[in-house]
Amino acid sequence: MPTRALIVGNWKMNGLGPGGLGLDGIALADALGARLSSGPPPRCELVLAPPATLIARVASALKGASIALAGQDCHAEPSGAHTGDVSAEMLKDAGCRYVIVGHSERRRDHGETDVAVRAKAAAAHRAGLIAILCVGESEAERTRGNAEAVVERQLRGSLPATANATNTVLAYEPVWAIGSRRTPSTAEIAAMHALARKAVGARWADAAGARVLYGGSVKAANARQILGIPGVDGALVGGASLDATEFWAIAQSCP
Numbered sequence: 001m002p003t004r005a006l007i008v009g010n011w012k013m014n015g016l017g018p019g020g021l022g023l024d025g026i027a028l029a030d031a032l033g034a035r036l037s038s039g040p041p042p043r044c045e046l047v048l049a050p051p052a053t054l055i056a057r058v059a060s061a062l063k064g065a066s067i068a069l070a071g072q073d074c075h076a077e078p079s080g081a082h083t084g085d086v087s088a089e090m091l092k093d094a095g096c097r098y099v100i101v102g103h104s105e106r107r108r109d110h111g112e113t114d115v116a117v118r119a120k121a122a123a124a125h126r127a128g129l130i131a132i133l134c135v136g137e138s139e140a141e142r143t144r145g146n147a148e149a150v151v152e153r154q155l156r157g158s159l160p161a162t163a164n165a166t167n168t169v170l171a172y173e174p175v176w177a178i179g180s181r182r183t184p185s186t187a188e189i190a191a192m193h194a195l196a197r198k199a200v201g202a203r204w205a206d207a208a209g210a211r212v213l214y215g216g217s218v219k220a221a222n223a224r225q226i227l228g229i230p231g232v233d234g235a236l237v238g239g240a241s242l243d244a245t246e247f248w249a250i251a252q253s254c255p
């Protein structure tokens with residue numbers, strides 16, 4: 001069974017500040033590093049996913065602190081004529097241990113299909129990164145009673161043959177819960193995590209160690225309840241990861 005919960009802070013396209021561009025990611029990294037070096041260590045593994053341009057600076061700000069880094073996306077190819085893209089190998093070189101693939105904002109903004117997500121997850125494995133593979137239904141799909149079928153289909157379509165519990169973390173993120181301050185019920189989260197675990201059970205020799213994160217409006221106020229749900233091995237946190245106090249409180253909520 002997984003030992004420590006995994007808490008991933010996905011900064012999305014934030015963190016450049018100051019100068020009117022919002023949050024200062026380096027100050028945020030410094031604040032988290034300071035908490036880690038002064039207080040009792042959290043009972044979870046911490047990961048930050050800054051925008052690609054900030055990865056190297058956040059890595060140097062965190063030097064010595066036990067926080068891993070993640071890319072927010074990667075291209076399927078290792079290098080080549082792909083203007084604007086970043087490869088898994090480049091993320092690894094910049095100091096990442098993880099990369100998020102298949103986030104619903106990538107699926108929405110860039111038309112990423114399960115086939116594309118599968119190639120990106122395979123690229124992560126090729127580069128020696130751990131893929132954090134996101135799946136989740138839309139509100140309309142849940143209303144129609146299709147949530148489980150959609151997540152099953154996404155898992156089937158986007159998990160590459162190379163995936164196992166060591167190089168892949170699953171993240172259940174209902175699209176309607178992201179940035180909405182709404183979350184599924186405890187029973188709904190438990191059911192979907194059980195489904196994800198069952199989906200990899202037949203495919204992964206090491207499925208007993210599979211980690212399934214929950215994402216979507218996790219904050220300090222609900223973290224303890226969500227992280228206590230059976231089958232929830234951690235959280236993928238968006239908005240609340242942009243505030244050191246909130247993110248730290250979430251990290252302290254791990255059972």
Ligand code: PGA
Pocket residue numbers: 010173177178179180215216217218236237238239240
């Ligand atoms: P949120 O985002 O925590 O702001 O809802 C979660 C995510 O998109 O991973």
